[in-house]
Amino acid sequence: MNDTPGWASPGSAPSDGQNGQEPTPSGPARPADQPASPEPAGEPGQPGPAPSGPGPKWSKEQPPPAQWPSPGGGPQGAPPQTPPPPPPGPGWGGQPLAGPGGYGGPGGYGGPAGYGGGYGPGPGGHPGWGGGWGGPPPAAKPGVIPLRPLGVGEILDGAVSTMRTHWRTVLGISLAVAVFTQIFVILLQGLVLDDSASTDVLNDPSATAGELSRAMGDTLLNSGVVLLITLLGTIVATALLTTVTSRAVLGKSVTTAEAWHDARPQLLKLFGLTFLLPLIAVAIAAVGILPGVLVGLAGGGDGAVALGALGGLAGAVVALWMMIRFSLASPALMLEKQSVWKSLSRSAKLVRGSWWRVFGIQLLATIIANIVASIIVIPFAFLASALSGDGIGSMLDSGTGDLGWTFLIVSGIGSVIGSMLTFPITAGVTVLLYIDQRIRREALDLDLARAAGIQDHGSGAPGPTPGS
Numbered sequence: 001m002n003d004t005p006g007w008a009s010p011g012s013a014p015s016d017g018q019n020g021q022e023p024t025p026s027g028p029a030r031p032a033d034q035p036a037s038p039e040p041a042g043e044p045g046q047p048g049p050a051p052s053g054p055g056p057k058w059s060k061e062q063p064p065p066a067q068w069p070s071p072g073g074g075p076q077g078a079p080p081q082t083p084p085p086p087p088p089g090p091g092w093g094g095q096p097l098a099g100p101g102g103y104g105g106p107g108g109y110g111g112p113a114g115y116g117g118g119y120g121p122g123p124g125g126h127p128g129w130g131g132g133w134g135g136p137p138p139a140a141k142p143g144v145i146p147l148r149p150l151g152v153g154e155i156l157d158g159a160v161s162t163m164r165t166h167w168r169t170v171l172g173i174s175l176a177v178a179v180f181t182q183i184f185v186i187l188l189q190g191l192v193l194d195d196s197a198s199t200d201v202l203n204d205p206s207a208t209a210g211e212l213s214r215a216m217g218d219t220l221l222n223s224g225v226v227l228l229i230t231l232l233g234t235i236v237a238t239a240l241l242t243t244v245t246s247r248a249v250l251g252k253s254v255t256t257a258e259a260w261h262d263a264r265p266q267l268l269k270l271f272g273l274t275f276l277l278p279l280i281a282v283a284i285a286a287v288g289i290l291p292g293v294l295v296g297l298a299g300g301g302d303g304a305v306a307l308g309a310l311g312g313l314a315g316a317v318v319a320l321w322m323m324i325r326f327s328l329a330s331p332a333l334m335l336e337k338q339s340v341w342k343s344l345s346r347s348a349k350l351v352r353g354s355w356w357r358v359f360g361i362q363l364l365a366t367i368i369a370n371i372v373a374s375i376i377v378i379p380f381a382f383l384a385s386a387l388s389g390d391g392i393g394s395m396l397d398s399g400t401g402d403l404g405w406t407f408l409i410v411s412g413i414g415s416v417i418g419s420m421l422t423f424p425i426t427a428g429v430t431v432l433l434y435i436d437q438r439i440r441r442e443a444l445d446l447d448l449a450r451a452a453g454i455q456d457h458g459s460g461a462p463g464p465t466p467g468s
Helices: 152-165 167-192 196-203 209-249 256-297 302-325 329-336 340-351 355-387 391-398 405-442 444-452
Strands: none
Touching: 152 167, 152 209, 152 355, 152 405, 167 209, 167 256, 167 405, 209 256, 209 329, 209 405, 256 302, 256 329, 256 340, 302 340, 302 355, 329 340, 329 405, 340 405, 355 405, 405 444
16 A cells, blocks of 8 residues: 555545444344344235345445445435545645646645655655756855856856956956056057157158168067067966966965965966967968978969968968967966976867867957957047047057057056956966866866865766856
8 A cells, every 4th residue: 555645545445443433334233143034024915115134145244334435426416525635745846836736736746845855855755856857956166166067158257256256366466467567568668669760661652671671670579579578467467367266166265475375386387388389389380381482482483472371371270279279288387286398288188179169268258358458448549549649530540649658658557457357357267168178077076076175076966067
């Protein structure tokens, strides 16, 4: 007999003498040893009276009449009795779908426990079916991301959440690095790298080839120096923000001093890694262009130009493939305390088989960072041109404004604000993407859960990944 809550016992009926009351038969009781009385004779031609009790072929013990419905619907013609509804039982969801007694009511498929009421045993010792249709429980989230494979939106949200949750440290680091970087750039552009003469030569249609080549060289040198200083600042910001983001994953805060103490031993290696990657890309592009150059030196003419263009395009594609393959080397170097070559190998191993996914996320993060920077920098550039001597029209015509101190300072303020907002996005996405790849390939979430003090993480099935 099944006594599970929510289920009726089939074919069960109360036993005789229930509730301390003896059943009363419909007719008078007859002693067991008394024979049936002979049928009294009536008048001639008249039928005799009906017998008052069961005949000798009936059992002595008859069931109570009230327990069995009559074929006609009861003694008074009432409808047949139906068994009482089952007690409140298990549900398949937790949200009622109808009123009391319906699907999701107190006795329907939506009760508080049982099938779908939870992971523990339901009433009666029968286990539930685990949260209804929602699947396994969500993964633990001690910090800015859940400890499971992440979706694209969760990686971007984790970078923004790190900046929002630990804004004092994150914005403090970004602001300090951006201010020092822009101070050096402004001083160099204002005192040393005066490219106004080179700009005039490049805009002069009567300039000779020698003057144009010297002006072009000076412009490239100035741009390279500015790019180098900006790159150094980006390296420092990335190193410090990598530590902050890795602690934010565990739900732990870190001060600027602690981030600097943790990142300082790896800074020289990070400098070497950051300068090595562009050299690899340039070398690959040069190898692609080299056949066209050699053919051109041999007098190939137009064929050499076409060959050089195709080789350069192929070299650019290979260089891009290599840069994405090594894009996770920086967090591997900082968090695993690896050497430069070992971090490159680790990045290649983590990206293998997921190149397009890593490329898409990195590209999306770069686009978002550039949009945010443009929203900040472009208005300051127009303001700097308006406050300088030539005005906005000069910048629109020539693409540059007068590089006076007013222009440099106002545009530098815009660059500082833009860098303060973009540094955390780019560094945070790279670190979280590295952590996500390690969770997918090496079950890093178990180590992170232990580091965060979470017990029994990974004993059940992981939660769903809302995207990839």
